[in-house]
Amino acid sequence: xxxxxxxxxxxxxxxxxxxxxxxxxxxxxxxxxxxxxxxxxxxxxxxxxxxxxxxxxxxxxxxxxxxxxxxxxxxxxxxxxxxxxxxxxxxxxxxxxxxxxxxxxxxxxxxxxxxxxxxxxxxxxxxxxxxxxxxxxxxxxxxxxxxxxxxxxxxxxxxxxxxxxxxxxxxxxxxxxxxxxxxxxxxxxxxxxxxxxxxxxxxxxxxxxxxxxxxxxxxxxxxxxxxxxxxxxxxxxxxxxxxxxxxxxxxxxxxxxxxxxxxxxxxxxxxxxxxxxxxxxxxxxxxxxxxxxxxxxxxxxxxxxxxxxxxxxxxxxxxxxxxxxxxxxxxxxxxxxxxxxxxxxxxxxxxxxxxxxxxxxxxxxxxxxxxxxxxxxxxxxxxxxxxxxxxxxxxxxxxxxxxxxxxxxxxxxxxxxxxxxxxxxxxxxxx
Amino acid sequence: xxxxxxxxxxxxxxxxxxxxxxxxxxxxxxxxxxxxxxxxxxxxxxxxxxxxxxxxxxxxxxxxxxxxxxxxxxxxxxxxxxxxxxxxxxxxxxxxxxxxxxxxxxxxxxxxxxxxxxxxxxxxxxxxxxxxxxxxxxxxxxxxxxxxxxxxxxxxxxxxxxxxxxxxxxxxxxxxxxxxxxxxxxxxxxxxxxxxxxxxxxxxxxxxxxxxxxxxxxxxxxxxxxxxxxxxxxxxxxxxxxxxxxxxxxxxxxxxxxxxxxxxxxxxxxxxxxxxxxxxxxxxxxxxxxxxxxxxxxxxxxxxxxxxxxxxxxxxxxxxxxxxxxxxxxxxxxxxxxxxxxxxxxxxxxxxxxxxxxxxxxxxxxxxxxxxxxxxxxxxxxxxxxxxxxxxxxxxxxxxxxxxxxxxxxxxxxxxxxxxxxxxxxxxxxx
Numbered sequence: 001x002x003x004x005x006x007x008x009x010x011x012x013x014x015x016x017x018x019x020x021x022x023x024x025x026x027x028x029x030x031x032x033x034x035x036x037x038x039x040x041x042x043x044x045x046x047x048x049x050x051x052x053x054x055x056x057x058x059x060x061x062x063x064x065x066x067x068x069x070x071x072x073x074x075x076x077x078x079x080x081x082x083x084x085x086x087x088x089x090x091x092x093x094x095x096x097x098x099x100x101x102x103x104x105x106x107x108x109x110x111x112x113x114x115x116x117x118x119x120x121x122x123x124x125x126x127x128x129x130x131x132x133x134x135x136x137x138x139x140x141x142x143x144x145x146x147x148x149x150x151x152x153x154x155x156x157x158x159x160x161x162x163x164x165x166x167x168x169x170x171x172x173x174x175x176x177x178x179x180x181x182x183x184x185x186x187x188x189x190x191x192x193x194x195x196x197x198x199x200x201x202x203x204x205x206x207x208x209x210x211x212x213x214x215x216x217x218x219x220x221x222x223x224x225x226x227x228x229x230x231x232x233x234x235x236x237x238x239x240x241x242x243x244x245x246x247x248x249x250x251x252x253x254x255x256x257x258x259x260x261x262x263x264x265x266x267x268x269x270x271x272x273x274x275x276x277x278x279x280x281x282x283x284x285x286x287x288x289x290x291x292x293x294x295x296x297x298x299x300x301x302x303x304x305x306x307x308x309x310x311x312x313x314x315x316x317x318x319x320x321x322x323x324x325x326x327x328x329x330x331x332x333x334x335x336x337x338x339x340x341x342x343x344x345x346x347x348x349x350x351x352x353x354x355x356x357x358x359x360x361x362x363x364x365x366x367x368x369x370x371x372x373x374x375x376x377x378x379x380x381x382x383x384x385x386x387x388x389x390x391x392x393x394x395x396x397x398x399x400x401x402x403x404x405x406x407x408x409x410x411x412x413x414x415x416x417x418x419x420x421x422x423x424x425x426x427x428x429x430x431x
Numbered sequence: 432x433x434x435x436x437x438x439x440x441x442x443x444x445x446x447x448x449x450x451x452x453x454x455x456x457x458x459x460x461x462x463x464x465x466x467x468x469x470x471x472x473x474x475x476x477x478x479x480x481x482x483x484x485x486x487x488x489x490x491x492x493x494x495x496x497x498x499x500x501x502x503x504x505x506x507x508x509x510x511x512x513x514x515x516x517x518x519x520x521x522x523x524x525x526x527x528x529x530x531x532x533x534x535x536x537x538x539x540x541x542x543x544x545x546x547x548x549x550x551x552x553x554x555x556x557x558x559x560x561x562x563x564x565x566x567x568x569x570x571x572x573x574x575x576x577x578x579x580x581x582x583x584x585x586x587x588x589x590x591x592x593x594x595x596x597x598x599x600x601x602x603x604x605x606x607x608x609x610x611x612x613x614x615x616x617x618x619x620x621x622x623x624x625x626x627x628x629x630x631x632x633x634x635x636x637x638x639x640x641x642x643x644x645x646x647x648x649x650x651x652x653x654x655x656x657x658x659x660x661x662x663x664x665x666x667x668x669x670x671x672x673x674x675x676x677x678x679x680x681x682x683x684x685x686x687x688x689x690x691x692x693x694x695x696x697x698x699x700x701x702x703x704x705x706x707x708x709x710x711x712x713x714x715x716x717x718x719x720x721x722x723x724x725x726x727x728x729x730x731x732x733x734x735x736x737x738x739x740x741x742x743x744x745x746x747x748x749x750x751x752x753x754x755x756x757x758x759x760x761x762x763x764x765x766x767x768x769x770x771x772x773x774x775x776x777x778x779x780x781x782x783x784x785x786x787x788x789x790x791x792x793x794x795x796x797x798x799x800x801x802x803x804x805x806x807x808x809x810x811x812x813x814x815x816x817x818x819x820x821x822x823x824x825x826x827x828x829x830x831x832x833x834x835x836x837x838x839x840x841x842x843x844x845x846x847x848x849x850x851x852x853x854x855x856x857x858x859x860x861x862x
Contacts, residue, residue, distance in 0.1 A: 002791070002797060003601075004601060004602070004603055004797075005787075007474075007602060007603030008603045011474065011477065011478065011603050011604075034466075034467075035465075035466070035467035036465075036466035036467045036469070036470040036598060036601070036602055037470070037601060037602055038467070039467040039468070039470050039471040039474075040470040040471060040473065040474045040602035040603055040604060041603075042471065043438075043442065043470075043471040043474035043475055043478075044474050044478065044603070046442065047442065047474075047475065047478045047479070048478070167467060170434075170435060170467075170468060171435075171438060171467055171468055171471040172435055172438035172439045172442050172471055172475070173471060
């Protein structure tokens with residue numbers, strides 16, 4: 001295999017065959033094709049685009065690079081969920097126990113912080129003792145026992161995707177619909193998911209800014225799911241502002257607990273219920289969307305989801321004490337407030353800037369092997385459409401030093417936009 | 432400097448500032464920017480294009496990455512030549528001794544095989560003992576003594592270009608007008624050339640397929656030359672079929688010797704004379720184009736060019752015995768013929784395919800550190816316009832095993848196109 005010819009073909013707008021794509025991925029994993037050739041190919045693929053057959057072939061090649069989890073011993077379909085990434089996105093922490101409390105099985109391999117966004121695995125690791133490495137046998141056993149498990153991505157599943165992902169992150173080749181879709185769907189296929197609901201984030205805090213791009217990637221993932229036997233539904237939700245109020249690992253866990261208690265922010269609950277309404281009908285419960293949405297609301301109202309959450313945390317070794325005593329999760333102690341410079345209405349929030357400000361406090365990684373600080377973050381007191389008085393705090397930052405707190409508060413304060421007339425919050429569910 | 436931002440800017444079609452371009456090249460040379468980020472940037476630059484200010488800034492950054500040769504002690508202008516690369520392009524081996532035999536000074540730093548094309552330095556290294564590393568002092572001394580030197584690119588001159596060039600070769604990022612022009616002109620500027628004639632190859636075996644692209648890159652190099660004080664002339668010559676008959680390192684050296692003896696292929700001689708006619712007037716001989724062309728032809732006819740060739744080979748440590756006894760150059764011993772499947776006329780040759788077939792025999796490099804095999808290659812017995820009988824051999828391959836010979840013969844055979852009516856050879860000099 002001469003990688004140069006495959007690079008040239010894609011560079012010139014050509015279409016690679018299945019054999020060429022699988023050969024390229026195999027040679028990359030065999031270290032015959034070095035990173036510098038793969039990144040050139042990825043850039044060509046991003047700019048020229050990948051056809052559907054190319055995207056499907058790439059998905060298959062990523063799947064073929066490692067093991068495939070066999071969840072058939074469960075005898076029931078396993079539900080999964082994926083978000084394209086946002087700021088304050090703690091949806092999985094609330095949705096997973098709701099789905100399991102409703103009687104379906106929820107199993108997910110999840111990712112870590114990426115770019116300006118947080119990662120579910122980092123959030124779960126805020127909980128003392130919580131294990132995210134459970135192994136294939138442990139994953140299956142826990143699903144059989146309590147119907148819920150969220151684990152870190154296994155290094156044995158789609159290892160080619162893990163290597164490509166790390167390379168794309170540092171070479172400007174993340175924002176390609178074909179590369180995103182094949183990456184996400186290869187993980188779902190290898191993890192043995194029967195059905196998945198995609199939360200496609202759109203807007204100024206998302207990787208895809210426009211509805212056109214977002215719906216393109218959603219459609220592509222559905223087509224791959226259809227071709228490879230994973231039932232796939234997609235919901236486009238707004239990332240024009242952070243979801244909920246909390247941004248940062250421990251702070252988001254606490255907000256998820258509030259939501260499971262019925263005291264969470266309304267936008268978070270709305271997204272969770274909408275995703276449950278699309279996901280539960282793909283299970284074997286025989287429910288339609290309306291029955292599913294009602295069941296999800298009831299699971300919160302009756303405490304079943306919170307109970308399932310506790311069971312889940314305990315099953316993965318976590319100390320559930322923080323569920324009643326929220327003081328048991330460690331939060332950074334230096335604080336600073338961002339205040340409204342004038343009276344009026346919040347007319348918008350530069351969500352990407354809020355995400356980066358929190359990542360830079362230590363909630364994310366600058367390099368692949370950096371540790372994550374679970375205790376830092378921000379809580380927003382005002383969101384788009386809210387009236388504010390001049391000088392009123394709109395956000396509080398939690399940091400490891402006073403100066404870091406003030407720097408982040410400055411950035412988050414600058415991310416707020418104001419108007420004199422009443423502004424409306426952006427629509428949350430886009431489709 | 433965050434390379435990701437510069438990659439994204441070019442990927443999205445933006446224009447980099449002088450500071451951004453010099454910062455990128457400096458960080459690359461300082462190993463802060465790894466190859467896999469640079470290759471992504473190069474691919475984005477190739478597809479999106481570089482503006483003239485970007486191209487000039489890149490040229491200056493490449494020049495600034497190392498030393499600049501001072502040839503003023505010679506007291507005379509040094510002539511140089513550059514080809515954008517073709518198949519069977521052994522022009523330098525013939526032109527250099529002609530120019531020196533005419534009394535001008537010819538000094539050139541030359542490159543290695545690139546993509547589907549061979550490189551002058553690889554060809555010269557077919558000659559036992561020939562040294563292509565001569566050092567700055569050695570270069571100057573040899574020019575003063577015998578008026579001719581062709582050396583490998585000095586690692587001290589434009590080292591950033593050497594690294595970029597090697598990376599471009601293996602990442603499909605050669606065929607960019609801006610990258611080609613800045614690379615070529617940075618080498619000419621740092622090597623102290625007073626004047627250069629560019630052989631811009633056009634057609635199906637060239638990096639630039641259309642006259643429009645070719646004249647674009649010629650114009651760009653002339654603009655850079657003008658801005659930085661190098662007198663630059665350009666000739667567009669056809670690469671619709673290989674130049675001459677021999678393709679491969681040693682085989683091309685032997686064909687160059689034949690040309691210097693007056694027995695070379697007619698197309699090779701025609702290109703050499705045309706380039707000499709454009710280059711010699713830029714020297715201090717006071718000749719016009721016609722005088723220059725006549726002098727070049729006489730240099731061959733009277734044996735002066737061959738004599739200068741021998742002097743040159745000896746000066747750089749080479750054993751000149753092969754000039755009389757061609758058997759002294761090692762040629763691979765397994766052979767296979769490509770034959771015409773039918774009678775008629777050769778109507779065209781897929782020159783790129785011929786180039787790749789020979790590169791794949793080992794005449795070029797698959798990866799940066801691969802060795803080159805000087806003995807492999809092909810000799811074409813029929814060219815466009817030639818009549819052939821069915822079953823007649825049109826090319827002979829020289830390889831390291833029978834199976835490799837047959838694979839290459841199959842590819843070269845498939846590269847030939849035939850027609851029933853007499854076909855004309857494509858025009859050789861395009862402008």
